[in-house]
Amino acid sequence: MEKFKQEVDLYIQFIKLEKGLSENSINSYKNDISRYIDYLVFQKKISDLSGVTLTHIEDFLDYLIDTECLSTSSLARNISSIRSFHEFATVEGFSKANPAELIELPKKAKKLPEVLDVVEIEALLSSPNTEKPAGIRDKAILECLYGTGMRVSELTGLEMDRLFFEIGFIRVIGKGNKERLVPVGEVAQEAIEHYVEHVRPLFFKPQKADKSKNRVFLNQRGGALTRMSIWNIVQKAAKAADIKKPVYPHIFRHSFATHLLEGGADLRAVQEMLGHASILTTEIYTHIDRSFLHQVHKEFHPRA
Template sequence: MAFKQELELYLQFVKLEKGLSENSVVAYRNDLERYFSYLQGYKKISDLAGVTLNHIEDFLNYLVDEEMLAAGSLARNISSIRGFHEFAVVEGITKANPAELVELPKKASKLPEVLSPDEIMAMLDSPDTSTDAGIRDKAILECLYGTGMRVSELTGLEKDRLIFEIGFIRVVGKGNKERLVPVGEVAQQAIEIYIEQVRGKFMSDKDPQKAKNKVFLNQRGGPLSRMSIWNIVQKAAKNADIQKNVYPHIFRHSFATHLLEGGADLRAVQEMLGHSSILTTEIYTHVDRSFLHQVHKEFHPRA
């Protein structure tokens, strides 16, 4: 991993010089490893000199959009990033501190962005299903929108958790908590076609255990990474000519919003999303209310 040497130097500093506890050091490591992975994977940056304030702000927005971090966790990530960049300047590793002026992302206080049903359909229809990769990609997109699961839940999904005979998928979420999520016929059919026609072709003859029973595989027989899902979603958005900022988690936002717009019970949506608190799910009621206001204004004679 890029930045590995700098990270180890910084962790040694906070442990020995600042006297932080082992748990705090582990938290710093997790925060910064995710930060560096984002810089390297999404921004193609391999050294600190190339990091700018915009890159850091993009990462924090990613944490809000993709990871749905709570305000406390987001603040800790900012502290980790600020501390690291300050250390890098003091130690002469780099000349500038791009984190000096970083603030909480504005998106943190905004409603989640969603796609319209038409935009979703355009993306779901965009993969080229005459190819093996296209069949897989369509199944992935249908699964994301059809269940509202997180990307990490999708990449970790195993075959024995597909309970299609009763129309459910057993999803393992944050904190290793399990929940049953209903899956519609369209998504179910797309996943079944992928498993029957494509998954076996992707499995490695030399190392069949590489797949570890995972549903969605890359063409080398291993489980798909979060970055792979990002690329699949980006490709679908481009092919569908979607102009909005599209990322994998937007399917989850759209899933919840479209259910509420259709009249679904908030508690039911909370259960399907795997939110431990109804307060987390309630953000989508604001999206729903704005939709209702729009409908009222458009169709009510006295609006």
């Protein structure tokens, strides 16, 4: 049970720092997963995530339906919590496979992800104080998040030998250790190169080289940056830029995809850059794009 607790605690930290969920949503996820783990331990006598099967999950969902009388939205949230938890456990190496992968959500309207507009992005990217070394690093991080659309976990794990700036690409190691080449624009590339040349050597500590594993982005003590570090950097930038809406690391990824589609990018190209296994995952951004098109039509068409 103690091992499960540690894994759940790490998962809750992950959704808090990377997903930018509200405190209420985090508590809901925590309650869902805690109830799920209790069922596995006490009803199914499971002692390790590797022992969980699709049948166990289906039995738990049947148990919820029979005992809790959940609404469709509540059941969908429980399924989403379980799928997300097992996906996290697989990526982090707590289990070898995701038994929840084939569980389908009840059909309901998709919630569109929040995005920042171009003006807000510009304000965020220009907010770090580049007179200081940490500000130069922070600007490079923000430019990298928006310029590549990579996940926070991909950014914190980025290593020096994955920068191929001579051809304008970064090699990203994504979920399930899947690799992809992501193009990086001139502005982001210049910010990262400036940091690597002038600031990273100041932060680098030879005695911590093994621990930081040749990571691109370091803290001032020479260690690799964590998700919490990136969260704090983003929050500091949002405060300095006076952005009123909630800002969290993953919103850069949403904005990256949305702005590409608004500019006319091909959906499959965006899918490739985001590292989505299915184009259905990427299609959520086309709804935002259609909203943008409707706005443009309403604003400029004489008969709108």
